[in-house]
Amino acid sequence: MRLARPSLTAISALLACFVVAGCASSAAAGWTFAPPPSATPVPAASAGASGSPTTSAAPSGPTADVTLSALNIAFDKASVNAPAGKAFTLLFDNQDASVPHDVWIKDSGGTHVFEGAIVTGPGQLTYNVPSLAAGTYTFFCSIHANMTGTMVVQ
Numbered sequence: 481m482r483l484a485r486p487s488l489t490a491i492s493a494l495l496a497c498f499v500v501a502g503c504a505s506s507a508a509a510g511w512t513f514a515p516p517p518s519a520t521p522v523p524a525a526s527a528g529a530s531g532s533p534t535t536s537a538a539p540s541g542p543t544a545d546v547t548l549s550a551l552n553i554a555f556d557k558a559s560v561n562a563p564a565g566k567a568f569t570l571l572f573d574n575q576d577a578s579v580p581h582d583v584w585i586k587d588s589g590g591t592h593v594f595e596g597a598i599v600t601g602p603g604q605l606t607y608n609v610p611s612l613a614a615g616t617y618t619f620f621c622s623i624h625a626n627m628t629g630t631m632v633v634q
């Protein structure tokens with residue numbers, strides 16, 4: 481009679497071990513995608529600023545030839561410079577939450593020479609602008625008529 485209880489306890493303990501082992505092994509199986517020793521997770525700060533599926537720019541990538549930001553339905557610069565005769569990159573940073581902006585460029589005759597894709601803030605996008613001849617252009621947001629600036633290509 482006295483042996484019955486200890487053995488029962490042993491069985492339940494064994495059972496508990498089995499369950500724990502089962503849990504542990506299944507959890508281990510879930511980690512097969514990251515076996516390397518690099519235990520450095522993605523910085524929580526940058527992970528917190530997520531929610532930008534349309535962006536492609538790396539947070540700490542190389543700087544673009546031209547940078548432009550939008551905040552409070554306005555561009556941060558009234559004038560930017562760009563290189564003439566060669567394609568260049570334009571990093572657009574839309575800081576207006578839930579507001580769509582884009583960057584279009586037109587020449588002095590009003591012809592659109594570049595029409596960038598819409599970025600809904602907060603989000604960034606690096607545009608690849610084709611080669612432009614030297615001259616003074618106007619960059620603007622196709623959505624908000626008040627958002628314009630001068631682009632000096634030289």
Ligand SMILES: [Cu+2]
Nearest residue numbers: 581621623624
């Ligand atoms: Cu806009």
